[in-house]
Amino acid sequence: MNLILLLMAFCVGMAMSIQAAVNTQLAASIGANSVVAALVSFACGTIVLLGVAVSRGGLGGVFAALAAQPPWKFAGGFLGAAFVFGTVFLAPRIGLLSLIVLVIAGQLLTSMAIDHFGLINMAVRKVSSVKMLGACVVALGVAITLFGDRIVASMGR
Template identity: 55%
Template structure:
């Protein structure tokens, strides 16, 4: 295991939290226009990625290879836009913690399904009892986070 990759994954998770707050604030400052906030965020992100892509040798080979790609592989941009819009919309409405634990629950359930069956061309990684137990524990934490206060009142 490469600890640097785990640290990078943790930082990416932290960035999602910060991004949701920043985009939510931008949307609020734009009279609640979450679509405009997501668009602005994507445009800035596109510029940053363009600088990195050009600095790594350009895009001519990549552009030439685009027509040969299956159409479903372009869904990542749509999914990313939906994610970004959702976080900007939901964070101020349901709170950052509630939003993120639900995102984590969705990621875990989807990820274990993709791993188990090798969906979308990914490598199949059978679900073990230990991994399943870990996911159940995390989903229990999600439920506790969302409904724990109500349970304590009983």
């Protein structure tokens, strides 16, 4: 795999954590309104993406192609909104670290299923036993992150 692409993926992960923290602070500063904070986040992102789309050749012909798409293909927007709202709502309640390790665990398990079975018309990429072991290690890391302090404390009693 291309090292640049791997580095980009790592940076996307960093951006997710920073985004959750920034949006949480925005929500807190506007009366703990998680929905409005998520809306503002999406509006800002929409403006940036619109600018990039226009600078890359505009939107000519795209609207006709969009009208021909089945409704399920628009679920990404709803899922993105749920993600942003979920991070804004949950980060102050369960903490950013707990939120992110659970997000990673959810992404890992769902991504493995999508790859392995070729769900949602994605290419089939069989999950090897080595990758399954890696996922188990990550799941163990999630459990330790979430419950490790309690486990250590209970062993000291």
